[in-house]
Amino acid sequence: MRLRIGARLFEGPGPFVMGVVNATPDSFSDGGRFLSPDAAAAQAERLAEEGADLVDLGGESTRPGAAPVDAVEERRRVVPVVARLRARGFALPISIDTSKAEVARAALEAGADLVNDVHGLADPALARVVADAGAPVVLMHTRGTPATMQDLAVYRDLLAEVAAELRQALARAVAAGVAEERIILDPGLGFAKTPGQSVELLARVGELRALGRPLLVGPSRKRFIGHLTGAPVEDRLPGTLAAVTACVLAGVELVRVHDVAAARQAAQVAAALRQAAILR
Numbered sequence: 001m002r003l004r005i006g007a008r009l010f011e012g013p014g015p016f017v018m019g020v021v022n023a024t025p026d027s028f029s030d031g032g033r034f035l036s037p038d039a040a041a042a043q044a045e046r047l048a049e050e051g052a053d054l055v056d057l058g059g060e061s062t063r064p065g066a067a068p069v070d071a072v073e074e075r076r077r078v079v080p081v082v083a084r085l086r087a088r089g090f091a092l093p094i095s096i097d098t099s100k101a102e103v104a105r106a107a108l109e110a111g112a113d114l115v116n117d118v119h120g121l122a123d124p125a126l127a128r129v130v131a132d133a134g135a136p137v138v139l140m141h142t143r144g145t146p147a148t149m150q151d152l153a154v155y156r157d158l159l160a161e162v163a164a165e166l167r168q169a170l171a172r173a174v175a176a177g178v179a180e181e182r183i184i185l186d187p188g189l190g191f192a193k194t195p196g197q198s199v200e201l202l203a204r205v206g207e208l209r210a211l212g213r214p215l216l217v218g219p220s221r222k223r224f225i226g227h228l229t230g231a232p233v234e235d236r237l238p239g240t241l242a243a244v245t246a247c248v249l250a251g252v253e254l255v256r257v258h259d260v261a262a263a264r265q266a267a268q269v270a271a272a273l274r275q276a277a278i279l280r
Contacts, residue, residue, distance in 0.1 A: 001214040001253040003182065005054060005093040005136050006113035014253040015267035018095065019047030019055045019260045020220065023077045037080040044085055048092050050260035057081055058097030062118050066146040071100045079106045086111035101125035108133050118142055118191065120169030124176065131177035138184045138216055139169040142191035149192040158197055159204050162187055166211060184254065186216045195227035202243060206250030218256035219243035241266040249274050
């Protein structure tokens with residue numbers, strides 16, 4: 001992986017850890033805790049202290065069944081956070097987790113570096129914003145909306161169809177003027193996937209490296225962990241660390257997590273194991 005995000009060059013196999021900041025009242029994992037700009041900025045700074053390589057800021061929950069948020073409200077939630085962090089000299093790259101063109105534009109103008117779109121640049125207006133800004137972008141796989149996506153988790157061949165739809169998103173981004181070397185792909189664990197499908201996708205995620213772009217995977221506290229273990233959201237850290245380990249062993253470059261310090265330690269051990277296996 002060789003990708004410049006803001007002032008930082010991400011080079012090598014990683015693992016690189018993306019810390020999650022949800023400036024929302026209804027996130028499945030920590031809804032409401034970081035809704036105010038000051039609380040969200042403080043959380044980003046905590047994640048940086050824990051060893052995050054970049055942070056991902058979102059103002060709209062994308063959990064199954066979540067209510068949509070209009071662009072004005074989403075922008076109100078996230079742009080002041082970006083502005084506060086940059087005013088304080090926050091050094092890490094900031095990713096804006098949005099599917100709305102005007103939110104992405106405002107966040108990039110305020111100092112964000114990366115757009116993380118769960119809909120894979122399905123909106124041509126967002127694709128133009130990303131292309132015009134020359135910003136890196138994460139293209140995630142999903143189907144439908146938070147209200148409908150679980151009804152669309154129907155696949156004949158899960159990995160082949162996810163790969164094909166990610167290829168379509170990649171082609172769409174390039175056709176819109178986004179440089180291919182600025183694109184990261186995310187298979188979208190839990191998005192239009194049943195718990196069983198998320199497990200299968202995680203087990204085979206290394207096969208998606210054939211797409212030729214860096215991979216980002218977000219297993220943190222996801223429903224499939226609760227399905228496997230019976231653990232509620234707040235008790236899913238051990239399962240998350242197992243999933244992070246699987247990702248790194250499979251060659252995934254970036255992992256998106258809430259618990260940065262623990263995930264970084266697991267990722268570092270997994271990376272050492274992967275390297276030792278390569279050298280044998």
